[in-house]
Amino acid sequence: MEENLTAATWFWLLVPMLLVVVLTLVSLVSHKLRGERS
């Protein structure tokens, strides 16, 4: 069997940290859209 990081390690390494990047991107896009509308 091919060795790799455990599933839990991948989850805790990637999900919280990439989630905060996605949240900042969503907030940036919504800010730009609000700016265009007003």
Added chain:
Amino acid sequence: MNGELDLNIPLLATFVVYLILMILVGLFAYRFTKSLADYILGGRRLGSGTAALSAGASDMSGWLLLGLPGAVYASGMNQIWIAVGLAIGAYLNWQFIAGRLRRYTEMARDSITIPAYFENRFRDRTSALRVVSALVILLFFTFYTSAGLVAAGTLFEDTFGVDYTLALAVGASVILVYTLLGGFLAVSWTDFIQGILMFVALILVPVITVMNLGGWSETAGAVAELEPGALDAFYDVTLFSIISLMAWGLGYFGQPHVLTRFMAIRSPKDIPAARFIGISWMVFALFGAIFTGFAGIAFFEGTGTLDNPETVFLALIQALFNPWVAGCLLAAVLAAIMSTIDSQLLVSSSALSEDFYKRFLRPAAGDRELVWVGRGTVLGIGVFATLLALNPDAAVLDLVAYAWAGFGAAFGPVIILSVFWRGTTRNGALAGIVVGAVTVVVWDLLEGGLFDMYEILPGFILGTLAILVFSRIGGGPGEEIEREFDRVRARMD
């Protein structure tokens, strides 16, 4: 011997070019620095990218390139928790504090330092808040700066055989010259360049290392054979230690050198872009640091093969890259250390020039005089910190352990409640600062059981409770303060 010489000439050349570039940035910023507000807050004209990267670079220090890869190299993936906690803490700070603090510091009598903000926000006529917070900053940052210089000098002595005193003298002189001349703008622009350099190095080193090992599967397979526990984030850790490591993220709310970047941003409208750039930079840099340490286990065939695990990043660069490229990548380590020292130096200087000299000695001093006082205090604190670093002892280095927790617990709860809770009073704020700071110091002195918890968590909780309790004792905050709070909140909605 020849190999050493081959490496040292390109290394020396790239370091010299890098240091000259930093001084040129200082000279350029000098032209834009006319008032004390320019000198210690850049006249609130930082763009999104500069604010984001300079906040990240000044926050992270040598820990990102040396400490974190070293910890993962020595113990494996169970060291990721501190990175997860920091990423979440930094995000919450950018999301909930940055915009509010930017507006509030401007509306509260245009406060340009954290102590001035506390005094103006709570209309503290006794100046107790300003004096206590300025003293906390001055004490912690002078020694923190000194410890940073010790770390840089020791690193270059150990790794490259450069004389400790020479490395210290050259490094401190360059930092002093550009900080002294260009103030906040020079510090922010150099931190921006340093942030890019650190990012490139942290992406390049793990990618090239993994490619050199034959790919990800081969790297993970080699680590599994050598140190199977290194693949598991839960190996040999308890819930208690995970909470303790993640609590590092709470520190962000009280770090003056990070908060001043929020205060200096050109407009609150620039914050969403700055937040995205800053958090992306941080997350991918943390990934780079983690995978550098992880790939290092496979590359050096085990966790005990390097004398000092914290040199894993440096050792990989020396082993894998052309000496000229290695010189540029190694300059990133210097950049990481310098970008933190310069910011701490400037915040310490502002505590003396704005919070003591202008507030108590010469309230009527003109801009020209104040800028030169600012420069004088940078020089004075810088020389003092360098002299302390000439004779490094454990007492100086031990203070670093307090500094992150100390600022986080002393200032963090006050900053959060000052922008979110209308009922916060001057007495509550003062109690919060004192209780947060004292808890950190006392907790660190005690051992065993609950006292093994990282002291920021109890400090932060007790500091918050102290603000909530003392703000309810005596009269409320006062009509003027409440009106101002409502005006700031209305601007945020």
